[in-house]
Amino acid sequence: MDIVVGALSGMVDALPGKLGELLEQEYALLSGVRGDVVFLKEELSSMRAAIHHCESLDHHDSQTTGWIGLVREVAYDIEDWVDLFGIRVNGGAQSTSGFRSWIRRCVDKLTALPARHTIASELQGLKERVLEISEQRNRYRLGAMVGTTSQHAHVPRLSALFVDPDSLVGLDGKVEDVSKTAMDAGATNELKIVSIVGMAGSGKTTLANAVYQRLQADNTFQCSAFVSIGPKADMVKTVKDMLSKLGERHRGGEDISQLIHRVREVLEKKRYLIAIDDLWSSEQWGAIWCCFPDNSLGSRIITTTRNDALPTNHHSGSSKFVHKIGLLTDNEAKQLFLKKAFSSRNDCPQHLEDAFTKVLRRCAGLPLAVVSIAAKLAYKQSRDEWEKHGLNLLCSSHPDGLDGLKQILDLSYNDLQPHLRSCLLYLSIFPENSEIETERLVRRWIAEGFIAGSKEETAISYLNELIGRNLVQPLGLNHDSIPRRCRVHPVIYDFIVCKSMEDNFATLTDAQHVPNNNRTVRRLSLNLKNNSKEDQPAARNESTDLTHARSVTVFGHASATPHLTDLKVVRVLDLEGCNGPVCLDGLCQLVLLRYLSLKGTDTSELPPAIGDLRCLETLDVRSTKVEELPPSIVRLEKLMHLLAGNAKLPGGMDKMKAMRSLSCAGITKSSANVVEEFSKDDNLRELELYYYATEKPGNEKQIMFPVDRLQTVKQLCIRCTSPSVTFEPRVLPKIQALELRFEKGRADDMSGMSGLEHLSSLKHLVLEFEKHDAGAMATVDAVRKAAEALLLDHQCITIKVDGKNY
Incomplete structure (x- = not known):
């Protein structure tokens, strides 16, 4: 079990x-x-x-x-x-x-x-x-x-080593590319290493073996060996295996250094070809790397790994190349599935076409998933069987379940440190194929207590490690190479949902399923997005005990949100994007609440006593009807991320010393300038200001960033009706990213921008206009000229007008 x-x-x-x-x-x-x-x-x-x-x-x-x-x-x-x-x-x-x-x-x-x-x-x-x-x-x-301990960890891998080359789909071009990379003489005969990297089940072993067989057939190498390692490898046994495949016997003891010395003796004066399959750690690679002398005879090493970081370790001085193996295209996945499920058939039976399309979509181009599910469905002819067994990929208890696929993914999961396992399981809370904003995810991790020291930088490093291990997919990068959003492959999503349910890590429900009342609910994810009546009020489940729930996340209609008075120990309440009115009765009694998101909801005001939430670290009310925040907000001394959107702030915000990121109207309720209010803040890193003019056209108020202000801000976003911004010398000395988003240009056709050249630390600039007019283009020309003089790398400049890039 x-x-x-x-x-x-x-x-x-x-x-x-x-x-x-x-x-x-x-x-x-x-x-x-x-x-x-x-x-x-x-x-x-x-x-x-x-x-x-x-x-x-x-x-x-x-x-x-x-x-x-x-x-x-x-x-x-x-x-x-x-x-x-x-x-x-x-x-x-x-x-x-x-x-x-x-x-x-x-x-x-x-x-x-x-x-x-x-x-x-x-x-x-x-x-x-x-x-x-x-x-x-x-x-x-x-x-x-x-x-x-598992004794059959390599069974799925063994089958990849004996694949008929004629049965391969989607690998011809990859085999050609990797073989050419490996054998391209380039300039010298130095040792060359080609590492094939990709997610579990992406065909790394199959590709490596096909390349190995092709290079071996050329008879240009004097000796060769293909060795598999695995996550819990015995390195003594691995090196002995390599010696045996090189045609040598070692009659000595079990000393690893003696074995490595013997391998080096065998390879010293030969041109060798070695494939090291399934590397898991730097320690493994460090040991195996010692076996290979760089004898300038044109030797080649091929490695496979799920970890992007490994190919760069331990081989300085040698030529090294990384081949990132991608997923199958839709057409390739279809061909492979048909070949495995129907042998010589070139099409799917008509009565199975709908189910076939759904199953392929769930496989999402992952070769092992395609092969495993096709084999599972090969002898099933009814549509119900296809949907039952093909769509429930990994959580099915059926005896003919996808053991090989689950086993391969188990290896990746078991290799994670405990803190990374928690972070990975947390992704099961979001619906399948969700594009999750990085800031939302890492701040929720922190609120749940997963992050050592509660530092956002540490959380980002955890996310990058999951990405590097090919368990999470990054979507877009910001100015400092941090992914803006991330997503989980459908097969891995099924896997972590299965794990999450086994461990009672999260309770995942939808319109058709309610929580199992026999288990304590620790994290509730209520997904109504697949409900055909998503825009209609949903019935609240009154029978589920939520007194131990640490997080509640609702997707769909806000009416399904549990009574807040039932949430005694909740740390995370996330209603982002919910439809319908939001009831906040009892909100101020959630004394452990650390993360509250009402972003994109119909919320129009916050409770006056919200300052009682002394543990609150993140408050997000962007894209709501909230026009101003209650005065008690200044009592939230632990608040690090206040995302108020276009809402105005009360006075006294300078008391909030923990603030790291702020989004708000540029003017407070007392008409004080937010720039002045936070000018001496030592922690503020990200600032988003809304200046939507209520004055008559042509009479917009000038936005000033005076001398020696905002000394710690690294990222600034300004949203205005039209450009009227001035940066004085010595302002924003640490600014790295600047976003300027305007509705329209100035009526007088002037740029409305000055002082950009004073932002000496700037690395990335975004300029965007909703409308194309003469004033907008005047600003574009002026800003581009100033930015190009400041930023030598013009790729760091993004300009968009009326949806078109310039």
């Missing part, structure tokens, strides 16, 4: 530290509470070792699976208890000094005594659960964590 432990491992790793921090704080714990916290800290530390052992096993018995599930649920509840503790004891008040503050804290302690007794009672219940879990482990002798 498969079990997901990676996400759990990361949480159990973090909990002892959280409990330790709690013990160090100045809270006056009731008698016995401190001892219970110490007990939980020590017991969870011992459980951690057992959890880590589970990660090394691919299969477990039902008792171990059940025990892991109990640990997972109690770990969630302990973390909720810890996060609620400080807020319930002192109301979330910020620590201050002075006599009045001391009196205030004394009063708070007296008024909080009932809450303290409740806290102590809850903690005692958690302790009893942990004791029972620990006793169960001993009672059923689960300490050794019964399980097995």
Whole structure:
């Protein structure tokens, strides 16, 4: 039985530290509470070792699976208890000094005594659960964590090594390209390395083997070997295997250095061809690389890997080339499917055409998925069977399920560190084929507690690692090469949905399915987008217990949003893009809320007491009807990302020292200039300002960025009715990206832009007009001239007028 432990491992790793921090704080714990916290800290530390052992096993018995599930649920509840503790004891008040503050804290302690007794009672219940879990482990002798490691990890790969060349589809051109790259003499006879990189199941092994066979047939190499490694390879065995395929025997011991020395002796004076299939780590490549002497005889090495970072390691001085293997085109996928499912048939039976189209769409050009599903459906003739078995790719419990495909993806998943597994599983919350904005995703990761240190830079590095491992697809890059959006391949999406359901990581529902009430809901994703009546109000599911839900995400109609008063420990509430009116009753009681997105909804105002959400880090009300924010917003001292769109801000925003990104109207409700308000902010990195003129045409107010302002801002976006912007010297010294978006040009045909040459750190410029007129083109000419003098790389300049690039 498969079990997901990676996400759990990361949480159990973090909990002892959280409990330790709690013990160090100045809270006056009731008698016995401190001892219970110490007990939980020590017991969870011992459980951690057992959890880590589970990660090394691919299969477990039902008792171990059940025990892991109990640990997972109690770990969630302990973390909720810890996060609620400080807020319930002192109301979330910020620590201050002075006599009045001391009196205030004394009063708070007296008024909080009932809450303290409740806290102590809850903690005692958690302790009893942990004791029972620990006793169960001993009672059923689960300490050794019964399980097995996979012994058949290379079965799908073996079939790729014995593919009939005549049966290959979509590889002819790739074989030709890689072979030519490998054998192109270029200039010298130095050692050349060609690495084939791509996602799991993309045909890397098949391509490498076809290239290897072609090069070997030329008889230009004196010796050759094709060696597979894998994620848990025994490098001694691997090097011995290479020696054997080179026609040599090693009669010595098991010393890896002696084996490597023997391989080097064999290859030293020969022109060799070596294929290293399925590399997983730098350590593996570092060891295997030592076997290959650069003897200037024109030797060649071919490698395959799922990790984009590996081909660049450990071979400086040698010629190195990376071939990124793509997916099949629609026509190639169709040909391959028909060949595998219907042998010599060139078309699909008419009654299966609709199902055939749906299945191909789900495969999305992934060769292993096409081959596996075609083989599975080859002897099924009814449309119902095709839709049942072809569309439920990986979560089906049917005995003829796609074990090989799931096994290949399991290898990639099991190779991830626990924190990356949590981040990957989180993508199951979004609907299939969603293009997910990077900022939205990483800020949600942070709010969920997945990111060490809660730093956005760390979250971006996690996303880049998932992209580098070909588990996530990037969509577009911004000025600093960070993907703007990302997406998951449909097959990988099915895989992570399956894993997420197994681990109760997220509860995924749609209009036809409601949550399983037998399992505690930790993360709820309610997707009504496939509902034929998406624009109609949806019935709210009143029977599901959401008191333990950490995140709630709704796609479709806002009426399906649960009662906010039921969400006791929610950290993320994301209603982005929902249709219909949004009910915010009870919002200000969500004391642990860190991420709130109402972007693109019909929301017209925020609750006056929103400043009570002291944990809030991200607030997004862009593209709503909200015209101004409540004054209490300035009390949100942890708010890092305030995305208010065209809404005006209250005064006193300079108190919000944690702010890193801000989107708002350029003028506050008190008519103060936002630039002046935030001019001394040391944390602000991204700024988006809306200046939509209400004055008469030709009387637009000049937007000024005066000297020595906005010293830390790296990205600035200005949205105006028409251009009227001036940058003074020494303004925005760290600006890297500037976006200027205007509705129309100036009526006097003047550019309306000045001082662009003062932005000495600028790397990327976007200029966009909605309308094409003489004023717009005057601005385009002036800005292009100034930008080209500033930016030597003209590719960093993007100009668009009325939807056309200039």
